[in-house]
Structure formats: structure tokens, C-alpha cells
Amino acid sequence: xxxxxxxxxxxxxxxxxxxxxxxxxxxxxxxxxxxxxxxxxxxxxxxxxxxxxxxxxxxxxxxxxxxxxxxxxxxxxxxxxxxxxxxxxxxxxxxxxxxxxxxxxxxxxxxxxxxxxxxxxxxxxxxxxxxxxxxxxxxxxxxxxxxxxxxxxxxxxxxxxxxxxxxxxxxxxxxxxxxxxxxxxxxxxxxxxxxxxxxxxxxxxxxxxxxxxxxxxxxxxxxxxxxxxxxxxxxxxxxxx
Amino acid sequence: xxxxxxxxxxxxxxxxxxxxxxxxxxxxxxxxxxxxxxxxxxxxxxxxxxxxxxxxxxxxxxxxxxxxxxxxxxxxxxxxxxxxxxxxxxxxxxxxxxxxxxxxxxxxxxxxxxxxxxxxxxxxxxxxxxxxxxxxxxxxxxxxxxxxxxxxxxxxxxxxxxxxxxxxxxxxxxxxxxxxxxxxxxxxxxxxxxxxxxxxxxxxxxxxxxxxxxxxxxxxxxxxxxxxxxxxxxxxxxxxx
Amino acid sequence: xxxxxxxxxxxxxxxxxxxxxxxxxxxxxxxxxxxxxxxxxxxxxxxxxxxxxxxxxxxxxxxxxxxxxxxxxxxxxxxxxxxxxxxxxxxxxxxxxxxxxxxxxxxxxxxxxxxxxxxxxxxxxxxxxxxxxxxxxxxxxxxxxxxxxxxxxxxxxxxxxxxxxxxxxxxxxxxxxxxxxxxxxxxxxxxxxxxxxxxxxxxxxxxxxxxxxxxxxxxxxxxxxxxxxxxxxxxxxxxxx
Numbered sequence: 001x002x003x004x005x006x007x008x009x010x011x012x013x014x015x016x017x018x019x020x021x022x023x024x025x026x027x028x029x030x031x032x033x034x035x036x037x038x039x040x041x042x043x044x045x046x047x048x049x050x051x052x053x054x055x056x057x058x059x060x061x062x063x064x065x066x067x068x069x070x071x072x073x074x075x076x077x078x079x080x081x082x083x084x085x086x087x088x089x090x091x092x093x094x095x096x097x098x099x100x101x102x103x104x105x106x107x108x109x110x111x112x113x114x115x116x117x118x119x120x121x122x123x124x125x126x127x128x129x130x131x132x133x134x135x136x137x138x139x140x141x142x143x144x145x146x147x148x149x150x151x152x153x154x155x156x157x158x159x160x161x162x163x164x165x166x167x168x169x170x171x172x173x174x175x176x177x178x179x180x181x182x183x184x185x186x187x188x189x190x191x192x193x194x195x196x197x198x199x200x201x202x203x204x205x206x207x208x209x210x211x212x213x214x215x216x217x218x219x220x221x222x223x224x225x226x227x228x229x230x231x232x233x234x235x236x237x238x239x240x241x
Numbered sequence: 242x243x244x245x246x247x248x249x250x251x252x253x254x255x256x257x258x259x260x261x262x263x264x265x266x267x268x269x270x271x272x273x274x275x276x277x278x279x280x281x282x283x284x285x286x287x288x289x290x291x292x293x294x295x296x297x298x299x300x301x302x303x304x305x306x307x308x309x310x311x312x313x314x315x316x317x318x319x320x321x322x323x324x325x326x327x328x329x330x331x332x333x334x335x336x337x338x339x340x341x342x343x344x345x346x347x348x349x350x351x352x353x354x355x356x357x358x359x360x361x362x363x364x365x366x367x368x369x370x371x372x373x374x375x376x377x378x379x380x381x382x383x384x385x386x387x388x389x390x391x392x393x394x395x396x397x398x399x400x401x402x403x404x405x406x407x408x409x410x411x412x413x414x415x416x417x418x419x420x421x422x423x424x425x426x427x428x429x430x431x432x433x434x435x436x437x438x439x440x441x442x443x444x445x446x447x448x449x450x451x452x453x454x455x456x457x458x459x460x461x462x463x464x465x466x467x468x469x470x471x472x473x474x475x476x477x478x479x480x481x482x
Numbered sequence: 483x484x485x486x487x488x489x490x491x492x493x494x495x496x497x498x499x500x501x502x503x504x505x506x507x508x509x510x511x512x513x514x515x516x517x518x519x520x521x522x523x524x525x526x527x528x529x530x531x532x533x534x535x536x537x538x539x540x541x542x543x544x545x546x547x548x549x550x551x552x553x554x555x556x557x558x559x560x561x562x563x564x565x566x567x568x569x570x571x572x573x574x575x576x577x578x579x580x581x582x583x584x585x586x587x588x589x590x591x592x593x594x595x596x597x598x599x600x601x602x603x604x605x606x607x608x609x610x611x612x613x614x615x616x617x618x619x620x621x622x623x624x625x626x627x628x629x630x631x632x633x634x635x636x637x638x639x640x641x642x643x644x645x646x647x648x649x650x651x652x653x654x655x656x657x658x659x660x661x662x663x664x665x666x667x668x669x670x671x672x673x674x675x676x677x678x679x680x681x682x683x684x685x686x687x688x689x690x691x692x693x694x695x696x697x698x699x700x701x702x703x704x705x706x707x708x709x710x711x712x713x714x715x716x717x718x719x720x721x722x723x
Contacts, residue, residue, distance in 0.1 A: 137452065138452055140454075141423070141452050141453060141454045142452060142454075145454040145455055145456065146456075146478075148481060149481060149482045182623070189430075189457060189671075190455050190456070190457050192453075192454075192455045195444065195448055196443065196444040196447075196448070196455075197444040197445075197448065200444075202678065203677065203678040203679040203682075204679075206678075207677055207678070207679065211619065211620055211623050211624060212623060212674075213622075213623045213624075213627040213674075214627055214672050214674045214678075215627065215628075215672070216671060216672050216700070218457070237628075240630060240631060241631045378693065379693055381695075382664070382693050382694060382695045383693060383695075386695040386696055386697065387697075387719075389722060390722060390723045430698060431696050431697070431698050433694075433695075433696045436685065436689055437684065437685040437688075437689070437696075438685040438686075438689065441685075459698070
């Protein structure tokens with residue numbers, strides 16, 4: 001029996017993990033999916049990356065969780081690296097699920113291709129509250145490419161605008177890169193949220209983990225919605241000793 | 242219910258899609274697989290790329306097909322790009338199945354590795370009628386690597402020599418690259434007709450599509466023969482809104 | 483009915499193929515898995531690459547095997563290339579299973595990334611008998627990433643230290659690269675024993691084979707242990723005419 005802490009990505013909140021949590025629990029595990037500061041339909045958006053991290057650390061410490069597997073999806077990868085720096089002794093293993101593993105000193109925006117930079121800057125400039133919202137056509141083709149249109153629309157309805165500041169904040173990751181916590185990378189083979197190749201998730205992000213375990217599964221960036229049962233199985237494979 | 246127009250690749254004619262058409266129809270869709278000018282066992286071979294394109298446009302307009310998904314396989318990718326330039330308003334979505342998405346100004350021969358260029362030039366020079374015929378050993382290993390020998394031989398018997406001119410013609414694709422028709426790319430993960438990596442189908446060809454939907458399936462370049470049922474399923478996934 | 487000669491990789495001996503042999507036999511084939519000189523729990527370790535090769539050639543000639551498929555796993559790839567140079571007329575097809583296909587003049591150590599070079603040099607210098615033993619944490623994460631911990635430990639118990647000299651020996655492969663024996667490459671898609679990308683098995687190694695057949699399957703570098711039934715199926719697919 002393991003304990004999993006599941007950290008969501010951009011536009012999501014903890015509720016995105018609902019079905020994954022259920023599958024993990026039905027396999028005899030415990031799972032918690034806190035919502036980061038600045039995320040969720042009604043939360044105020046004026047947060048930076050440190051506040052995102054602190055809110056996850058707080059959720060873990062309040063429950064006094066120990067010896068757990070810390071899972072990050074997408075943007076959540078940047079957060080679990082910083083959480084690991086604060087409370088390394090509580091973490092049994094880190095699992096990055098098509099997640100950012102930033103180079104020391106970079107922010108997320110330093111690691112996405114120019115077309116995303118241009119799009120997000122424009123969305124930010126047009127936004128009244130410093131957020132960016134992924135346009136549906138991009139979401140439908142690049143994020144939930146394995147869903148039918150009805151599912152794609154439903155998943156889009158679950159999203160809320162992402163505060164831009166945490167995506168821009170440059171992160172000091174020197175301590176993270178000195179940690180010796182075991183780590184795994186789950187790669188969904190049809191994930192094109194980052195374009196495959198030079199800018200792709202795998203092996204670009206995964207290779208930065210040093211000695212790591214690779215687990216792959218079919219599916220898009222959003223198997224959290226389109227295949228939560230298999231995602232839970234793969235989180236178990238990735239998270240075991 | 243959707244309508245699919247299926248455009249074959251080199252050495253093939255419309256009959257290559259026979260089983261795929263049947264599977265699409267058994268799923269409630271309509272499907273047409275015209276044969277390009279210069280293709281099929283008995284057609285005269287003195288055609289260029291424009292004539293290939295025009296023959297497909299004519300087949301579509303004669304049937305007055307509208308709101309259809311236009312699918313191109315391999316060389317057929319170069320043709321559907323030019324068809325889309327002529328009748329964009331009729332096309333709901335473009336689907337490239339391990340298909341060429343040429344750079345503006347290139348011909349197919351500009352986008353294959355040097356060993357193919359040398360082979361095809363030699364075949365062309367030795368040909369009485371300006372055609373090239375893929376040699377069986379290359380077909381067996383690089384095109385139908387997922388077939389047993391008997392199937393490989395049967396598929397080879399279905400082929401006929403490819404007119405070389407359409408492979409050499411350089412294509413003005415400026416209009417294609419300005420079109421906003423939604424597009425998908427189907428990648429068969431064991432397709433080595435183009436060598437994986439620097440010269441591979443995916444992401445080299447797919448990435449040129451801008452925002453596109455990726456669908457993958459196991460199999461060789463010729464799942465049209467070796468797995469038409471799954472190919473039909475994936476065409477449906479790739480072609481839906 | 484085919485005959486397969488299965489050549490193990492580093493740290494292994496012929497017994498690693500036990501279950502694969504059983505599956506090949508239950509499919510009506512014959513299979514032999516000789517142990518290389520310098521390998522196996524009790525063999526003396528003072529061997530070079532030529533002795534590894536010679537021991538396999540001897541095992542084949544003693545049984546007077548002909549018209550067989552020669553399969554090499556990992557380091558075994560370097561050996562089957564040299565075996566093929568000695569007895570090409572006996573070999574129907576070469577199958578490389580996530581195996582090294584060295585450039586002419588290179589040794590295995592010339593084709594692994596710097597972190598492995600540093601690790602293996604250190605292991606060698608600390609070794610009383612000129613061997614290197616892969617540390618369990620690397621084995622567990624990078625070689626048997628698809629196994630649970632219990633299986634990982636059991637597989638590790640099957641290993642024995644690898645003589646380092648055969649990994650360093652630079653191989654003249656001019657004759658190998660002139661041979662016209664058909665060849666296949668089996669790629670396990672979660673194999674990270676070599677890091678995916680620039681240093682990966684596929685297409686780096688496979689592309690050196692010229693015209694070759696690609697067969698892929700899910701799994702780690704050690705499907706010999708974690709999925710021998712599927713591995714046997716894929717060896718049959720890779721080995722057929």
C-alpha cells in the first residue's frame with residue numbers, strides 16, 4: 001500500500017485527478033490531490049510560483065503525509081521539484097507525468113517553443129487578471145487528441161484560466177538537482193502538448209532526471225480525463241520501489 | 242456519419258483501400274477511393290503531379306462530394322495538399338497517414354534520403370516508360386515489415402510501376418500553407434519506409450502541419466494491407482471533429 | 483520451422499534465454515542459447531572479444547547448425563556481427579534485439595554515453611579480476627524498469643560480473659558491413675539501458691544495418707525476463723523470411 005500526492009498542471013485543479021484517485025484507491029492505495037494556490041474556478045489569480053509550491057507543501061504538512069510518492073503532471077512538474085527541495089525527507093519517489101523538468105534557472109516559459117510564447121504573451125496582454133486561457137481549438141487538437149468532440153468539450157469546461165506569473169518565474173533548482181530521491185517519468189506516447197522532437201517531453205525532460213525509470217502508455221496529454229484507469233496503473237508502476 | 246475520400250500512395254491505386262473502405266462503411270461512414278491519373282495496372286504512365294491532382298479533384302467534383310475528410314497515404318499526402326488548394330471549401334479535415342507534407346517548393350524526391358534518390362534515379366534510367374518500381378527486398382523489409390512472407394508477396398503483386406515525374410515535380414504550396422482546414426496525422430509506429438529519425442515521417446512531416454492532431458497505431462507503412470480494420474478505426478479518430 | 487541461435491548480452495549467460503527458448507520450442511521452432519566464454523557464474527573472466535566470438539562459433543559448428551537465425555541481445559550484438567564474419571554461409575538472418583551495431587573500428591565503450599564510461603572505468607579499477615558489475619539501483623531503474631521490485635531482485639541474482647576487456651576491444655567490422663545477410667532489429671519501446679535520443683538504441687543502432695526490418699514491442703531492456711513469451715513472438719516475426 002502506497003500513498004500518492006497528485007499535483008495537477010496548468011488550467012486544472014485537484015478535481016482533475018478525481019477518477020485517478022478512485023482507481024488508485026480501488027487498488028488499495030491512498031491518494032490526495034490538493035489544489036494549488038491560484039487555481040480552481042473561484043480562487044484569486046494573483047499568485048507566483050513560490051505560492052503555488054507553498055500551498056502544496058502546506059497541504060502535505062497539514063495532513064502530516066510521509067513516505068509518499070509525489071506525482072506532478074505538466075506544469076505540476078515544476079512545482080514538485082520545488083516541493084521536493086522543501087520537504088525531501090517525506091518523499092519516497094518523484095513521478096513526472098509528461099511534466100516539466102526545468103533546467104536550473106529557467107521558468108516554464110523558457111522551455112516552450114516560440115509559437116506558445118507568442119500565444120501566451122498575447123493571451124496575457126489581453127487578460128484583465130494576468131491569466132492565460134488555452135484556446136479550445138488548441139486544447140482539442142494538441143491536448144485531448146485522443147478524445148471525441150463531446151469529451152473534449154467536457155474537459156474544456158473543467159478548466160479555468162492559468163495565472164501567468166508562475167509560468168514566467170525563473171526557478172533556482174540547484175537543490176533539486178542535488179537530491180537523491182528516486183524518480184520516474186511517465187510518457188504518454190501521443191502527447192503533443194509539447195511538439196514531439198526537439199521540444200518534446202521525452203527524452204528532453206526525462207533525460208534531465210539522471211538515473212530514472214521510464215513508464216509509457218498510449219494517450220494524449222490529458223489521460224487524466226481520457227484514460228484515468230490506465231493512468232492510475234502506470235502511476236502505480238512508476239511509483240513502486 | 243462522415244464521408245471519407247481516400248487518396249492512395251505510390252505504386253498503389255484506389256483498390257488498395259478496398260478493405261479500409263469496407264471497415265469504414267461497416268462503421269456507418271461513406272468512403273471513396275479514386276485512382277490517380279497514371280496509376281493502376283493498365284493506365285498510361287506519362288503524367289505529372291498536376292495531372293495526379295486534377296484527376297482526384299475531378300473524381301470529387303463529379304460526385305459533388307462536400308464536407309468530407311480527405312485522407313492521403315504516403316505520396317498521396319503531396320496530392321491532398323494540392324487538392325486542398327483547389328477545393329478547400331469542400332474539405333472538412335485533412336488526414337495525413339504516414340504521408341508527405343512537403344516544404345513549399347519541394348518535390349517528393351527532395352525529401353527522401355540519398356540512398357532512395359540513387360535507387361530511384363537508377364530505376365528511372367533503366368525504365369522504358371519513365372517509371373520506378375520498388376524492388377521486392379526493399380518492399381518486404383521496409384514497407385511491409387509487419388507481414389509474413391506470403392502476405393508480403395501478395396501485397397507486392399498488387400503494385401504497379403510508379404510514374405517518376407510526379408515524384409520529381411516541385412510544388413508551390415504557398416496556398417496550402419495559408420489554409421486553415423483542420424488537419425490530423427496518423428503515424429504507424431513501425432513504419433520505416435522513411436528511416437526513423439532525421440528523415441522519418443513523424444515528427445518531420447507532422448510538425449509542418451502547425452496545430453494538428455496526432456493519432457498513432459502499431460504497424461508498418463502498409464497497414465492498408467496488414468491491418469485495414471485498425472487503420473479504419475484510426476482514420477475515424479483522426480477524421481472526427 | 484526455424485532454428486534460432488540466441489546470443490546473450492553482458493552480465494548474462496545462456497540460461498537467461500531459458501523461457502524464450504521454451505516459447506520458441508512451443509511454437510515449433512528449435513532454439514539454442516550457448517554461453518559465451520568468460521560468462522556464467524563460474525567461468526574464468528580473462529577473455530577478450532575474439533574469445534567471446536570464437537566460443538559462439540564453436541558452439542554452432544560443433545552442433546553443425548546451418549540455415550539458422552542468429553539473434554543477439556545488447557552486447558551480444560557485437561558478437562553476432564563477428565560470428566557472421568566467420569560463418570556467413572550458415573546464417574539465414576541476423577536479429578539484433580536492442581543490441582549494439584558498432585561502427586567499424588569501435589568497441590562497445592566507444593558507443594555508450596560518458597556517464598557509463600565513467601561508471602564502468604571506476605568499477606573496473608575497483609575490481610580484483612578485471613570485471614564490471616552493474617550496480618543494482620541502475621539495473622532496477624534503467625534495465626528492468628518494467629518489473630516489480632521482487633522480479634528486479636530475482637533478475638539481478640541471475641547476473642554475474644562482466645569481463646571488461648571485450649567491452650573495450652575495438653572491432654574491425656569491414657567484412658560485416660560487406661555481408662548481405664538479411665537483418666532485423668527488435669526495439670523494446672521502454673528500453674532506457676541506453677538513454678533515448680542521441681545515444682538510444684533505435685534508430686542509432688538500427689539505422690546502421692542498411693535495409694533492415696523493424697519489429698517493436700513494449701518493454702524494458704530485459705524482456706528476456708519480464709516478457710519472454712512476447713519476446714519469442716517478436717523474434718519469430720523478426721526472424722521469418
